[in-house]
Amino acid sequence: MKSIQTKFIALILSCVLLSSLVIGGAGVRIAHTVVDRDSAQIMNLLCSEKACELNGLFSRIEQSVKSLSLYTSEQLESLDRLKTDADYMEAYTSQLKSVAVTAANNTEGALAVYVRFNPDFSSPTSGLFWSRTTRNGSFQELVPTDFSTYSPSDTEHVGWYYIPVNNGTATWMEPYYNQNIGVEMVSYVIPIYRDNETVGVVGMDIDFSIIEDVVNGTRVYDSGYAFLVDAQGKVACHKDIPMGTPMGSADESLIPVVAELENGTTGSSLFTYSWKGQEKELSFRTLRNTMYLAVTAPVSEIDAARNELVLHILTALVLISALSVGLTVLFTRRLIRPLKELNTAAKKIAEGDYSVSISNQTKDEVGTLAESFQKTVDSLQKYITYINGLAYRDPLTGVKNKTAYQEAERQMEERMRTGQPEFAVVVMDINGLKTVNDTCGHDFGDILIIDACKLICRTFKRSPVYRIGGDEFVAILENGDLEHYAELLDEFTKGMEGSSSARPGESLSIARGIAVYDSATDLVFANVFKRADDAMYQNKAAMKAQAGK
Missing domain, CATH: 3.30.70.270 (Reverse transcriptase/Diguanylate cyclase domain)
Incomplete structure (x- = not known):
């Protein structure tokens, strides 16, 4: 008898230890899954939030330029008159000045506003151009760029006109550095047409620092940050890479990042890459001006919470296993027989067999549990039989309902x-x-x-x-x-x-x-x-x- 009890104790101890290992392993796996999911959610939510903030800014700028372009188009009486009547062109231009300056003053970050007419039928300096000479200065009227000085293919100087016209749609220009006032800018330009002919363009130059403030102010984990890349894979704003630098040429390890950006917006998971010998993960969103906003952080920081949780799980596993061993040795002799019968009965019930009968009952809590268990099984069998008859069978025809x-x-x-x-x-x-x-x-x-x-x-x-x-x-x-x-x-x-x-x-x-x-x-x-x-x-x-x- 003693030898059998010893075997039961050894068996139960093995089961307890095995169960602890299984539960601990499952806990570690769940910790990996949950923390990884939460980390991805944190990164994606932050990226989405900042993308919405930038898109809202872009939307307000676009609305200002669009309002000015609509006003410019509506006030144009006749394209032929604009072409042939110099006095009308001067009066028309003068009519637009106050509206253009008001629109620029009410647009966040606006540094310049301009309405330029098609040089094919107007003088090369026709239109209007108002600009701030300093970042916080007031708008002043300046002489518009002379189109005759540059070739239409000179995108550096007149691309702001010919690129939107050739695109045939409103266009966000690439960011550039204005050396005259020492400010990085980005322009939004809308071409104007009348009778399928180009009238000119309406545009604003925007202080790029208002965009950089949003990007540079984004922080995640300990050292995570955000950066901005244009549609051609050039850096628009990055804490380590200068503006205009192609990401792929900055570091070969960033070439997969460029390819991932071109594939579209990340979903629920994060994109993993390596830079400067450090493994990182990023989430990004495509902005309405075709740029990409990315939020990145080192994997070591993202996984820090997961590693801490795994350590706690393993510590708890060791403690629970030790406690289980002690309790098993103390209570096995008393509980093994009725509990084994209860376990067998429970397995039968789990497999759908409710015809169980528990005979080995003791006069203690285990016996009370066995008696209650038996009553529960009997009631459950009757109830399931009754419910199945009501729930799944049509009473009139006998087929399924x-x-x-x-x-x-x-x-x-x-x-x-x-x-x-x-x-x-x-x-x-x-x-x-x-x-x-x-x-x-x-x-x-x-x-x-x-x-x-x-x-x-x-x-x-x-x-x-x-x-x-x-x-x-x-x-x-x-x-x-x-x-x-x-x-x-x-x-x-x-x-x-x-x-x-x-x-x-x-x-x-x-x-x-x-x-x-x-x-x-x-x-x-x-x-x-x-x-x-x-x-x-x-x-x-x-x-x-x-x-x-």
């Missing part, structure tokens, strides 16, 4: 997400049930439903049949029934012709429609049901038309 159908629909959608099941849905609707109920009574209507159900079950005998409404049935076809659904539908039609309805002298009439699942178009189960339901209504209409002839 709408609740069972909804469960089947859920299971099929799960299969659709994890694979490509092959199935078809047949929707059937009894014709004339309301007429039978109204003329002959609901008892005859019930007979009609039962007769229709018998025909459906007889036809689709290898497929589940569901009654989902008063006169509506659904069958889900798979395997052999799916392969031979055409023959089954012919058999179904012949079965109706040979059956009698609840009203003497009339055949059973059931409209039906079928739809075969197509993984290319059917995203959810409801798509297949909808097509089958539509086909059923078409069949119902055809049957009514045929009966009316």
